[in-house]
């Protein structure tokens with residue numbers, strides 16, 4: 001008795017079986033869904049920069065002897081313990097924004113980019129910088145630590161006496 005041949009599945013436009021064609025369709029929809037979800041997330045996510053806090057905890061004041069100039073490198077700040085008290089200066093040059101450096105041997109703050117120089121109070125003494133280095137807010141926290149906020153400038157000659 002001749003064996004009855006089973007009815008082959010109708011072929012899809014790709015020349016593959018219908019089942020394979022359905023799997024390809026589901027796969028394509030899944031890829032499109034993932035892409036749409038990614039674009040949707042990009043669209044809905046807040047367009048903000050996550051920057052580190054501008055506030056630096058510099059520790060206990062007694063670790064800074066009188067007359068010291070300390071560079072808080074990560075904050076981009078000089079913490080100075082002068083005869084009248086503590087104050088902080090921005091280490092960013094007011095010319096084109098280069099990072100300045102404390103030249104202890106000369107007792108000045110110098111910019112390596114175009115030669116601006118500032119005295120210990122941030123006043124420009126040479127070079128193209130148009131303004132003095134800004135004074136920054138300094139205060140004592142509830143825990144007794146020195147705090148510096150580089151995002152808040154204060155008037156010059158505002159010292160923190162501890």
Ligand code: FES
Pocket residue numbers: 093094095096097098111112113114115116127128129
């Ligand atoms: S950036 Fe400092 S002198 Fe130009």
